[in-house]
Amino acid sequence: MKIIRGAEFTEELLRRNDSNQTDLEFDRNVLSIIDQVRSEGDQAVLNFTERFDGVKLDNLIVTEEEINEAEQAVTDDFYRALRSAKERITTYHEAQKEQSWFLNPNEGIMLGQKVTPIDSVGLYVPGGKAAYPSTVLMNALPAKIAGVGRISMVTPPQRDGKINPYVLVAAKEAGVDRIYKVGGAQAIAALAYGTETIEKVVKITGPGNAYVARAKKWVFGDVAIDMIAGPSEICVVADAHTNPIYAAADLLSQAEHDERAAAVCITTSEAFAAELSKEVERQLAELDRKEIATQSIEQFGRIIIVDSLEEAFDIVNRLAPEHLELMIDQPMEHLAAIRNAGAIFLGQHSPEALGDYMAGPNHTLPTSGTAAFSSPLGVYDFMKKSSIIYYSENALAEVADDVITLADAEQLTGHANSIKVRKAGY
Amino acid sequence: MKIIRGAEFTEELLRRNDSNQTDLEFDRNVLSIIDQVRSEGDQAVLNFTERFDGVKLDNLIVTEEEINEAEQAVTDDFYRALRSAKERITTYHEAQKEQSWFLNPNEGIMLGQKVTPIDSVGLYVPGGKAAYPSTVLMNALPAKIAGVGRISMVTPPQRDGKINPYVLVAAKEAGVDRIYKVGGAQAIAALAYGTETIEKVVKITGPGNAYVARAKKWVFGDVAIDMIAGPSEICVVADAHTNPIYAAADLLSQAEHDERAAAVCITTSEAFAAELSKEVERQLAELDRKEIATQSIEQFGRIIIVDSLEEAFDIVNRLAPEHLELMIDQPMEHLAAIRNAGAIFLGQHSPEALGDYMAGPNHTLPTSGTAAFSSPLGVYDFMKKSSIIYYSENALAEVADDVITLADAEQLTGHANSIKVRKAGY
Numbered sequence: 001m002k003i004i005r006g007a008e009f010t011e012e013l014l015r016r017n018d019s020n021q022t023d024l025e026f027d028r029n030v031l032s033i034i035d036q037v038r039s040e041g042d043q044a045v046l047n048f049t050e051r052f053d054g055v056k057l058d059n060l061i062v063t064e065e066e067i068n069e070a071e072q073a074v075t076d077d078f079y080r081a082l083r084s085a086k087e088r089i090t091t092y093h094e095a096q097k098e099q100s101w102f103l104n105p106n107e108g109i110m111l112g113q114k115v116t117p118i119d120s121v122g123l124y125v126p127g128g129k130a131a132y133p134s135t136v137l138m139n140a141l142p143a144k145i146a147g148v149g150r151i152s153m154v155t156p157p158q159r160d161g162k163i164n165p166y167v168l169v170a171a172k173e174a175g176v177d178r179i180y181k182v183g184g185a186q187a188i189a190a191l192a193y194g195t196e197t198i199e200k201v202v203k204i205t206g207p208g209n210a211y212v213a214r215a216k217k218w219v220f221g222d223v224a225i226d227m228i229a230g231p232s233e234i235c236v237v238a239d240a241h242t243n244p245i246y247a248a249a250d251l252l253s254q255a256e257h258d259e260r261a262a263a264v265c266i267t268t269s270e271a272f273a274a275e276l277s278k279e280v281e282r283q284l285a286e287l288d289r290k291e292i293a294t295q296s297i298e299q300f301g302r303i304i305i306v307d308s309l310e311e312a313f314d315i316v317n318r319l320a321p322e323h324l325e326l327m328i329d330q331p332m333e334h335l336a337a338i339r340n341a342g343a344i345f346l347g348q349h350s351p352e353a354l355g356d357y358m359a360g361p362n363h364t365l366p367t368s369g370t371a372a373f374s375s376p377l378g379v380y381d382f383m384k385k386s387s388i389i390y391y392s393e394n395a396l397a398e399v400a401d402d403v404i405t406l407a408d409a410e411q412l413t414g415h416a417n418s419i420k421v422r423k424a425g426y
Numbered sequence: 427m428k429i430i431r432g433a434e435f436t437e438e439l440l441r442r443n444d445s446n447q448t449d450l451e452f453d454r455n456v457l458s459i460i461d462q463v464r465s466e467g468d469q470a471v472l473n474f475t476e477r478f479d480g481v482k483l484d485n486l487i488v489t490e491e492e493i494n495e496a497e498q499a500v501t502d503d504f505y506r507a508l509r510s511a512k513e514r515i516t517t518y519h520e521a522q523k524e525q526s527w528f529l530n531p532n533e534g535i536m537l538g539q540k541v542t543p544i545d546s547v548g549l550y551v552p553g554g555k556a557a558y559p560s561t562v563l564m565n566a567l568p569a570k571i572a573g574v575g576r577i578s579m580v581t582p583p584q585r586d587g588k589i590n591p592y593v594l595v596a597a598k599e600a601g602v603d604r605i606y607k608v609g610g611a612q613a614i615a616a617l618a619y620g621t622e623t624i625e626k627v628v629k630i631t632g633p634g635n636a637y638v639a640r641a642k643k644w645v646f647g648d649v650a651i652d653m654i655a656g657p658s659e660i661c662v663v664a665d666a667h668t669n670p671i672y673a674a675a676d677l678l679s680q681a682e683h684d685e686r687a688a689a690v691c692i693t694t695s696e697a698f699a700a701e702l703s704k705e706v707e708r709q710l711a712e713l714d715r716k717e718i719a720t721q722s723i724e725q726f727g728r729i730i731i732v733d734s735l736e737e738a739f740d741i742v743n744r745l746a747p748e749h750l751e752l753m754i755d756q757p758m759e760h761l762a763a764i765r766n767a768g769a770i771f772l773g774q775h776s777p778e779a780l781g782d783y784m785a786g787p788n789h790t791l792p793t794s795g796t797a798a799f800s801s802p803l804g805v806y807d808f809m810k811k812s813s814i815i816y817y818s819e820n821a822l823a824e825v826a827d828d829v830i831t832l833a834d835a836e837q838l839t840g841h842a843n844s845i846k847v848r849k850a851g852y
Contacts, residue, residue, distance in 0.1 A: 113522065131835070253843070338540075344815070409592050422774075
């Protein structure tokens with residue numbers, strides 16, 4: 001793993017995800033899928049599923065029997081682990097739930113903020129060779145805790161028309177109401193606009209491939225979406241006391257995700273840097289997903305030597321990493337210096353993988369520098385707010401002239417008039 | 427104003443804003459502006475400003491002198507009204523500010539949510555004949571209260587190269603740090619990617635025309651945006667006791683905004699409906715913006731008669747109106763029935779215009795049905811969250827096997843390995 005100095009690499013990393021690529025041909029394809037699903041409904045969904053997933057389906061809905069079958073297929077160990085994760089994720093997310101509030105700033109005035117769950121949500125779960133039951137929990141549980149009335153899930157079928165049993169079991173445990181066998185842009189279009197079988201939702205969350213991401217960008221506005229995830233990253237801040245074996249394993253746990261994933265360590269110790277570099281090479285050789293991890297480490301993996309922790313935190317804040325591990329001495333004392341990060345892992349025994357599955361906070365985090373302006377997925381993503389305004393006759397009378405002045409300055413005399421007609425009666 | 431029965435009109439209203447229009451030619455124009463600003467910076471911005479705003483500028487930045495000049499140009503009444511609005515908006519939004527929190531669910535575990543302001547924001551303020559100082563307050567004050575480090579504002583120059591004095595004075599009062607004379611898609615591109623003069627920001631908020639809205643959609647992902655506003659609406663729920671003069675004035679205050687604005691009254695009283703219809707026609711004739719309001723009322727203005735308040739609230743929840751006025755008896759008692767609305771105004775003396783300028787809550791509200799999944803602009807839009815995860819050695823040891831089980835189920839053995847290397851030492 002390459003050892004470098006200075007912050008220049010940060011900019012290179014941030015540029016690796018330029019979402020604003022103007023590939024209008026690709027957009028034309030995505031839009032054509034969306035339009036066909038809107039106009040032809042189920043039939044279009046079934047046709048695209050045959051074309052892209054290689055399977056001719058009779059029924060888009062996963063049946064009770066299929067779920068029962070999946071329950072038989074998974075091990076007791078998996079069940080125990082899944083339930084433990086569910087419990088811990090639930091505890092954390094319940095603490096996130098916001099309450100409605102009001103205040104009475106003056107006599108005769110009540111102002112408030114009413115918090116309400118959204119009516120329905122559609123959760124996208126990727127298919128392919130690997131299955132992601134953790135993604136199901138991390139998306140469905142916050143929605144459940146928020147009080148969303150209807151939670152739908154879409155996931156592309158395998159070539160045999162089935163869905164991975166881990167995913168089905170996780171969906172049942174998390175309280176998903178209905179599961180549809182559909183993936184890609186056609187799934188996003190079906191959730192956004194509805195078909196005969198697939199009920200429309202008001203928000204779509206969950207990760208997906210390039211088609212899914214682009215379709216989400218296009219339906220955004222007609223429905224809400226969570227975020228458009230780019231390649232992900234881990235940043236480990238280390239000093240002379242950091243365990244290089246742990247740090248190497250954590251960097252590689254990110255690198256194995258994707259060739260474009262980034263694993264960066266920033267350290268004040270040259271000796272540590274040298275040890276870490278060797279340890280990464282050693283562990284890399286033993287990984288199942290060696291090819292992917294090697295490409296990631298070569299392209300976007302770096303050990304950056306800095307003179308001070310202040311310099312390290314400056315780089316962290318520019319990078320706004322999805323995962324930040326503070327593997328330094330007394331990490332809690334340095335939290336104030338961190339402005340931009342998706343999740344912050346403290347100490348030697350809080351690896352990213354713990355957060356991916358079990359710790360409690362959500363693993364859906366802002367990637368590729370978007371932690372500078374976005375938050376982890378949370379209960380707040382499944383609720384929305386309404387303002388409450390009550391003024392008594394007297395309270396309105398007190399501000400009437402000021403409102404009229406401001407409305408007149410904006411040449412909106414109809415606005416002014418709605419105050420004047422009341423003032424006439426006072 | 428037309429009187430109808432039943433809920434069918436709701437669907438028609440919701441369809442009036444189909445944001446997913448696939449006009450790729452328009453996108454090509456918007457993208458070409460964005461690309462030119464990215465590659466040529468200030469020069470492109472100046473060229474587009476000459477072309478679209480008809481003015482050749484030497485300097486994109488509003489100077490101290492120009493602000494001083496503006497301060498001389500506005501009246502004392504305006505100042506007093508502006509400061510009163512600022513105070514009330516500040517009081518409400520300070521109550522919105524979220525705090526960081528943590529919890530200790532088990533021995534050796536600390537989990538938390540750290541809330542941090544975003545570093546910078548760009549506020550778009552429309553130009554044209556009318557000026558909107560209230561928009562400046564409603565966008566800049568929440569950002570200020572959140573603690574955003576740098577607040578930039580962009581607004582298109584008039585043909586004489588100047589900016590409306592009301593807007594400049596509001597920007598100074600609200601604590602905007604820098605004001606640029608630029609509008610349209612070129613302003614959005616400059617804020618998203620930066621030029622020699624215009625510093626890049628991480629989030630863009632504020633309303634704009636079709637070019638602005640589309641440019642925001644395209645830069646979304648590279649920066650955050652607030653929302654893409656569609657045509658707006660008011661929904662008044664009325665009974666036999668509602669004052670038809672007030673209700674008519676409120677409906678028209680919305681209708682005067684835009685030909686595509688919608689003003690709907692839902693009432694249980696046929697007698698009230700008849701009175702209201704006449705009163706709207708009477709007041710309409712006297713409005714300055716009569717042409718706009720007439721078109722809005724004809725196309726999208728309706729009085730809907732229902733049998734019960736339950737039926738009324740059902741329509742409200744389907745419509746998810748931007749502004750909802752409950753002008754019925756005991757409105758507070760019916761709040762529980764309202765799930766979807768941007769702002770809810772209670773009683774006879776809380777007109778929409780009060781909320782637009784003075785009441786305290788934000789006037790930037792989800793339009794065109796998006797209140798089903800979006801919230802008013804708030805302090806929370808200018809802050810983001812980071813998860814905090816700390817597990818002690820013992821706490822990790824307790825869950826180690828479960829994490830490994832889940833990682834293996836997802837075939838992410840590098841993830842499992844990051845736990846195993848630690849477990850080896852326990």
